[in-house]
Each structure stands twice: as structure tokens, then as C-alpha cells.
Amino acid sequence: MTAFDKHQVSRFRFVRCEFAADTGVAQLVYAFDEGPELIETVTLPGAPFVLDEAREAALQRALQLLHLIAGVSYYKAAVPVQVTIDSYAIDAATAALVETVYLNGLGEFAYRNGLNLRGRFKLPVAGQTTTAPALGLREHALVAIGGGKDSLVSIEALRSLGVAEIVTWIGGSQLIRACAERTGLPMLNIGRALAPELFELNRQGAWNGHIPVTAVNSAILVLAALVQGVDQVVFSNERSASYGSQIPGTGEVNHQWSKGWAFEQAFGEHVQRHVAADLHYYSLLRPLSELAVARQFAKSDYYDAHFSSCNRNFHILGERPVNRWCGVCPKCHFVFLALAPFMPKTRLVRIFGRNLLDDSEQAAGFDALLEFGDHKPFECVGEGKESRAALATLGHRPEWREDVLVKRFIGQIQPRLDAAELQVEPLLVIDGEHRIPARLWERLRAHFAA
16 A cells, blocks of 8 residues: 555545345445545354345445445545545435534544544435335344443343343454353344554554444444344443533533434434334433443342453453453443442452552542543543532442542542532433333333332
């Protein structure tokens, strides 16, 4: 590959996308200008697949949507103004959805790189809007599992409601596989290989940073659901995901925008209107806060030795922690703090291998979670009010109140806060917008309230 100069790139091309039913391999092909093709592959196990005409047509619509959304990994390398689609046409609704995903999903990327992407990524509109038919999909859920507490709460909730489910993940994480095996449920492990040239572009100085990976994974699971002939794609994003970091002089930047309600609503409605009318995309945990999810997880210790939310386990490149929890990242900090009000201290310390709240060197990390002197971290963590309420709760408990960071909170931070806003109970209310199917909602609400 010739040297890559991001400033000299004028055009990003969506070259083509193909799915081979005999192998289960989808190819997503991109290019900059007239440069070499960048080919990403997604592999669905279980081939060969036999699809009727209606499902084949829906699969093509889903494949094109995946092609467009997954392109975000490559487009960001140069963020050129011109974007073209070489091999198919899209309608205005599809263009609007994908443009929204790029603008908001690359919000943190743009902020960190000092870029203004507003109005920059525009897709050509040439196709006519069509309304998708129902396909007669069977009642069955593909449930995304990520190895953390949230997806395990969803899996057990669906199990309690008698919903047939397939535990589904993308990539080769052994940690996720161990969690999936622990469920005892049918499993589906989807392969995804980024174009290897992308890593070379990064080494040559391409723009790089956070992408809306949940949007990409959502589109992959929609494709998988159509191949499997099932009617639900279930994620485990709570209502706290809709709130980003408040950056002075910039405004809100949401690291987890594609886990938030705005994405779920737009993507889920688009799938039903334009891909398959009876394919339901939703988050089972949307009406819950992070603390409410932690409370649910704490009710059972069945997954204590298997789960991890530490993102250092899931980096594509770089070191991974020897243990399941590194103990120093924002995710470790937040999950420790969120679980602390709801489980015995001995159990929590056993999960993490140490007491993170009795380590003075961790003060800055917890301050960021509290939004005290710093903004919420660019990570999938709860709102500042949840962290503040959790620490205030621990301050009333003898087994926690002498720990160095709890004592520091009580003495230095809590006096500056409104006592009325430090209660955990209001944050445990099951409420808010969601796309959970009506046939499940009341029973699910009762399950979470129990």
C-alpha cells in the first residue's frame, strides 16, 4: 500500500457488499478515492443457509444497512467530504439514519481530534422508499452478550419469562464465550474481521478514535436474525446510556451514543419499516438505571466468577489484564461502586480481588464518576448522580464508611451536595421510554420489581 495522507483523500467509497449463503460469509468492501479495496468480513456459522424469496430480499436490505453503518470504521481514517455508493441505491430514510449514526456516533472521535463533522458526511439518495413486509419470523430472541453484568441480567430475565433465546456474540473473546457457556443456552458466535489494511492506515497517521460499535453490532445481529429466521434482536442498554459527558465549552459528548435511546428508537423503527416488519430490535434494560441493573445482578452469585465489564479485556490490540478486572479503569471503578450497595462487601471484594474504595490512588478516577472536578469519563458508565447516591449510601454503612475513598466523600464532597439528591431509591424506579414488545412488558416489569 502506498503512503496514506489523510489530508489528500477526497472521496470515500462504499464499493459493494455481498453475502454467500453457502458459506455464511458477508463481504463489506470500501475504498478511498481509487485506492485499494478495504474488505471486512462477517461470518455467520451454520451455513449453508436456505432462504425464501422474501427473506432473501430482506437480507439484502439488512446487508446494505450493515455495509453503510460498518463503514464508519474506515471513513473516520480520513473523513473526506465526498461519499459515494458504487453498487446500489438508497432512499432518503436510510441516508438520514446512517448520517445520524456517523454524526453522533463519531462525536467523541471528533471532539478528541478537534474535528467538526456537522454536515460533512452526506450519502447520495437515489432509491425509492419501500415498506418492508412481515416475513413470518418465529418468536425467538438473539440476545447480545458482552461478558458483563447487563447482558446476563437480560438473559436471566428472558429465561424467567419463558422466551426462547440464543446467546449471541461477535468476535473471539474467550471471556465472553465462558459467560455464554455458563448460561447453558444455545449459542451463536459470529466472526468479524476488519480489513487488515486499516491498522496500517492508523500506523501511517490516519484519523483514529472511538466509533459507535454498538450500532455496527446491532446491524450484524439484524442480519443474523434474518438468516436464523427469528423475530427479536435484544441488547442490554440501560437508560443511563442516553446521558453523555458534559464538556465545558463544547456541550454533551456521549461516548455510548449508540447504546442510548435515540439510536435504539431510530434504528429499531427503521428495521421494522424498511427491513422486516416483524423483526423487533430493542433493549430489555432501557427502563432501568445502571444502579437498578446492578441490583438485579446482585440477586444471584451464579456469574460472579465469570463476568467482567473491564474493557481492557476487549481491546483489539494491546495488553489485556492478567485477571478479569484491571481495577484502575473507569469501568472497574463504576461497576465496583454500582454493585457495592447491593451485595455483601466480602462478595464484592472477592469478585474484584481487592477493595477499590480503600485505595487513595484511585481518588481521581472516582471523582470523574461523581462529576466532581471533572466530566463523566468517556466510557460506558452510569450518570454522576448514580455514583454520588451509591457513595452516599455506603457512607451510612459501618463496613464501608472507614474505607479511604468513602471517608473522603463523606468529609470533602458530600457537604457540597444537595442531600435530597443522594437517595438511591428514586434511581431504582422502572420507568422511561422503551421498545420492549407489549406482550413482555408487564411481566418483565413485575420480574424487575420483585
